Amino acid sequence: MRVFHTPSSKFKTVTIRVYLHAPLRADMVTWTALVPHVLARGTRALPTLGDLARRCEELYGASLGAGVAKIGESQSLYVGVDAVEDRFLPEAARAVAGSVGLLRELLLEPARDAGGLLRGDVVAQEKENLAHRIQALINDKIRYAGMRLIEEMYRGEPFGLHAYGRLEDLPQVDAAAVTARYEDLIAHAPADVFAVGGDPALGDELAAAFGHLGGAGAIPAPAPGQAPAEVRRVTETQPVDQGKLNLGYRTPVTLGSPRHGAMMMYSGILGGFPHSKLFRNVREKASLAYYASSRYESLKGLLLVAAGIEPERRDEALRIIEQQVEDMAAGRISREEFDQTRSGLRNRLRSAEDSPGAMIDVAAEESMVGAPRTLEERLAAIDAVTDADVAAVARDVRLDTVYFLTSPQDGSGGSAPHGRGVEGASA
Amino acid sequence: MSATVAKRREPRLGEDLYEARLAHGMPVFVLTRPGYDKKFASFATRYGSVDSRFRRAGGDWTTVPDGIAHFLEHQMFAQEYGDAFERFSEYGASANAFTSYTNTTYLFSCTDRFADSLRLLLEFVQQPYFTDAGTNKERGIIQQEIRMYRDNPGWRLSEGLKAALYQRHPFRLDIAGTVESVEAITTDLLRMCWDTFYHPSNMVVSVVGDVDPAEVAAMVEASLLAHPRPEQGSIDRDVAGEPDAIATPRVEAEMAVARPVVALGFKETDTAVSGDAVLVRDMATEICLEALAGKSSSLYNRLYESGRIDGTFHSYYHGERDFGLSVLSGETSDPDAFAEAWIGGVKSLLATGIDPAVFERQKRRMAGEFAASFNSPESLSYALNATYFAGSDLFAYGRLLDGLTLADVNARLHQHFEPSRTGVSVVRPKG
Structure with a gap:
């Protein structure tokens, strides 16, 4: 187990997150997804919500989360x-120690039934809630379109799996299987503890509370994979007002x-900021x-482009987007675009250091490929980038999949209403 | 001509708030954050989507198309030199703006070149550059934005709930207007609304970060001097004499959602409050909602365990000077049973009153959450603006929370949670 603690006096809180990492795998994804929801239902000493x-x-x-x-x-x-x-609370308050204890209890002392399993009634109910959560992914159209793109693009690869798991697995999920999954994670999963705030002693407290966790090894870094010879094109229809x-x-x-x-510079110049090519050309110029x-x-090597457009203007939007990507590959990047992107990225990296949650998000991602770099190292990596470096990565960017969510009436080649149509290469 | 900067301290949290009053009485607030690299500034006007019928001192009533405050927010970024957004990008800052029912807020955050960005923020908001070409171009973008919201079930749900609860108040309408109403917005109307509402007497600046308060105050003062405005009296806003009664008990919509989403709302009728009483109303309502429907409440637990609600359930109160509502919302398979269960819960809470132990626990939670809110420069800046516009003070929060009594909260419970003033909004799966 690794403990990454950044002591700090500038925040009012301490923020702690404990991760147990499991490889994304079809035969485990749904069981793993269910575990935190069962844990969050209660501990031995505090058995209800x-x-x-x-x-x-x-x-x-x-505020407790899982x-x-x-x-x-x-x-x-x-x-x-x-x-x-x-120190910001009335004298006798011990909110930090109490919260560390509560977090430990939540992860390590779940409520169990007489036979030692995670409670069957809770598992059954959280199964149903998970089914609803998966089904409700359709509600937010912007996120849904992003999720469907990844599903289509990485069909057959672990990265194509959603962290919530798969609906079709749920009938096989029971308390015994979820308990086994939970115990396997506790015993064998690589574990990381991140904390921001408090004094240095907090790191020791966390090591004492969670130190026995964590199996050997780490999750292997994903391989980026190859784009298909022919671009995958997927159009799906739903009753929506705006095409995604x-x-x-x-x-x-x-x-x-x-x-x-x-x-990082490439993505920033293309579409990471209001001065970027996509915002200026798709939104501002073409309205x-x-x-x-x-x-x-960046862990997988995936670049995503997203736009909300009038359904009947798909071809025009596609043309403008592809033109921007071509311009990037041809090195048509102005001095302003380059410099503004660098200062924008620097601003983002530095600003994240003022938010405990953002600090932990960055460190959790970085820690997947080694020891998290310091802010200075991450800034230096951006500062060192030259025009030629951006041009070089631009030549290696390959379009894989175009996904379009549109209304059934738009006449842009969607299949039957409410259906999913696949054009072009096989899915 | 240097502005006098007053300093106040929040002893429990060790926080210092600096304030200066400038031309036309406009305040600038600075909350220093030692050790923070990020600086956050916002410049806000008390002008939002509900201000669609108004009168300047001595003038006639004017009615403008719905969605104009939001349109104006978009249009302000268009400057003679180009797009103010891009100018912020040049400085390495990140800028944005948003329009609410009652306010329009322009903001940026940065780590470098704070003074350049602050000057830019102050300048572009005080110096509009309206052209017909710009208005027409922006219209297309705004119509796309309206379409985007229409695809969001949460947005449709809250639009439905406002329509159920409100008969006349413009709060019942979409902040952005409609695809049709923005067609009627002209450059002249935008200019007239800017002239009326973007006046220092109706605005506030707040800055949060590791900055020098006196320097910030001097910069704001200089910018106001560089953009002189005539004196302006108060602005009357016609809020359409909203009756206490709701408009209709139920509004339904159909969308591509997996299962029904429902919101049950209680209409605000205590609309004569101002100053500290606004904060007290917020706190008391929050405690009522927690006692009724918080995760520690018995009814929440009963409904969760029976599968009537799930993790999507949430409750909140949103109150402004002359409108507001409390909302209980979530996904459910049976919207009628959902509404019935919560109305039943309100009735029993009205009969028993709020448990003193619950009251004390909620006060303790809120004291902690208020402290935690000082982690976020954004939320501090917005809270400074909101408490100023309400006629109160962010630093009064701790004192007002301490002074809140169980009797206050029970009185609020009986005043606000009136079963006859509820409405339900449902978004059902289509087809």
Whole structure:
């Protein structure tokens, strides 16, 4: 187990998150996904949601959380707590120590039934809640379109799995299997503890509370994979007012690569900022979209472009987006675009140091490929990037999948209403 | 001409708030954050989507198209030199703006070149550059934004709930207006609304970060001097004489969602409050909602364990000077049973009153959460603006929370949680 603690006096709280990392795998994904929801239902000493909530209130509004996050090709179970530092509370308050204890209880002392299993009634109910959660992914159309792009683009690869798991597995999930999954994670999963705030002694307390966790080894870094010879094109119809156009590109450059900084610059220049090519050309010049941006998922080597457009203007939007990517590859990047992107990225990296949650997010991602770099190292990696470096990564970016969510009436080649149609290469 | 900067301390949290009053009485607030690299500034006007019918001192009533405050927010970034957004990018800052029912806020955050960005923020908000070409271009973007919201079930749910609870108040309408209403917005109307509402007497600046308060105050003062404005009297806003009664008990919509999403709302009728009483109303309502529907409440636990609600359930109160509502919302397979269960819960809470132990525990939680809110420069800046516009003071929070009594909260429970003033909004799966 590794403990990454950043003592600090500038925050009012301490923020703690414990991760147990599991490889994303079809035969485990749904079981792992369920574990934190069962844990969050109660501990041996505090067996109901109400008991846990009352305890948090007594701890001056400590906020307790549990869930799963997809970090590269790791499906990481986490539990976490934010607690106000005692020095800002009435004299006798011990909110931090109490919160560490509560977090330990939540992860390590779940409520069990007489036979030692996680409670069957709770597992059954959280199974149903998980089914609803998976089904409800359709509700937020912007996120749904992003998720569907990844599902199509990485069909058959672990990265194509959603961290919530698969609906079709749920009938086989029972208390015995979830208990076994939980115990396997506790015994064997690589574990990391991140904490921000408090004095240095907190690191020791955390090591004492969680030190026995964590099996040997780490989750292997994902491989970026190859784009298909022919671009995958998927159109799906739903009753929506606005079309959601998402493009997925593969890049061989991942976190840990010496070219990572150049790829960060690439994505920033293309669509990370209001001055970026996508925002200016798709939204501002063509008045075509409300949002148009790109995001770089650097553990996997995935570049995502997303735009919300009028359904009937898909072809025009696609043409403009592809033109921007071509311009990047041809090195058509102005001095302003380059410099503004560098200062924008620097601003983002430095600002993240003022938010405990953002600090932990950065460290959790970095720690998947080694020891997290310091802020100075991450800034230096951006500063060292040259025009030629960006041009070099630009030539390795390959379009893989175009996904379009549109209304059935738009006439842009969707299949039957409410259906999913696949054009072009096989899915 | 240097502005006098007053300093106040929050002893429990060790926080210092600096304040200066400048031309036309406009305040600038600075909350220092030693050790923070990020600086956050916001410049806000008390002008939002509900201000669609108004009168300047001595003038006639004017009615403007719905969505104009939001349109103006978009249009302000268009400057003679180009896009103010890009200018912030040049400085390495990140800028944004948003329009609410009652305010329009322009903001940036940065780590370097704070003075350049602050000057830019102050300048572009005080110096609009309206053109017909710009208005027409922005219209297309805004219509896309409206379409984008229409695809969001949470947005549709809250639009439905406002329509159920409110008969006339413009709060019941979408902040951005409609695809049709923004067609009627012209450059002249934008200019007239800017002139009326973007006046220092109606605005506030707040800065949070490791900055020198006196320097910030001097910069704001200089910017106001560089953009002189005539004196302006108060602005009357017509809030359409909203009756206490709701409009309709139920509003339904159909969308591509997996299962029904429901919101049960209680309409605000205590609309004559101002100053500290606004904060007290917020706190008391929050305690009522926690006692009724918080995760530690018995009814929440009963409904969760029976599968009537799940992790999507949440409750909140949103109160402004002359409108507001409390909301209980989540996904459920049976919206009627959901609403019935919570109304039943309200009735029993009204009969018993709030448990003193619950009251004390909630006060303790809120004291901790108030302390934790000082981690976030953004939320501090917005809270400074909101408490100023309410006529209160962010630093009064701790004192007001300490002074809140169980009797206050029970009185609020009976005043606000009136079963006859509820409405339900449902978004059902389509097809």
